[in-house]
Amino acid sequence: QVQLVESGGGLVQAGGSLRLSCAFSGPTFRNYAMGWFRQAPGKEREFVAATSRSGDNTDYADSVKGRFTISRDNAKNTVYLQLNLLNAEDTAVYYCAARLVSVPIVVPTTGYAYWGQGTQVTVSS
Numbered sequence: 001q002v003q004l005v006e007s008g009g010g011l012v013q014a015g016g017s018l019r020l021s022c023a024f025s026g027p028t029f030r031n032y033a034m035g036w037f038r039q040a041p042g043k044e045r046e047f048v049a050a051t052s053r054s055g056d057n058t059d060y061a062d063s064v065k066g067r068f069t070i071s072r073d074n075a076k077n078t079v080y081l082q083l084n085l086l087n088a089e090d091t092a093v094y095y096c097a098a099r100l101v102s103v104p105i106v107v108p109t110t111g112y113a114y115w116g117q118g119t120q121v122t123v124s125s
Contacts, residue, residue: 002026002114004096009119012086016123020081022096022116030054033101033108034072034079038092038121045095047109049081052101059107063089086123093118 008020020036035050049060049070058070069082079096097112 002032002098004098004114004116006094006096006116006119009094009121011122011124014087014123014125016086018083018086018121020083020094020096020119020121022079022081024077024079024098026114029077030074031100032098032114033106034070035097035099035108035112036070036079036081037095037097037112038090039095039118040089040092043092048094050107050109051079052107053104057105057107059109083121086121088123088125091121091123093120 003025005023012018030053033052036048037045038048039045047061049068051058051070051072055072067085072079095118096116098114099108099112
């Protein structure tokens, strides 16, 4: 049984930074691609970033490229999302997600089976 617990959200001023963490519990973290998604009020949940099983391959939504960085520590069963140069449009609930993949280099943007409860990020302008 996979469980994901996010932390690190909060209130930050525009231009500021936050680091989100997602703790994974369950079988063999390194067999899962990991992703971050977000959902703003009144909008659908959208892809933000993802990383392959090893962390060597990553993908980002165009809206966050150059500002956000996803990384993972397979020794700690944790995936991170560093958020820099935040703006009001980044305000959302951020969700961590896991997907079991057989190909190590795959970086999926859809098809995630496991989700965390979310952490709120609020950017004040």
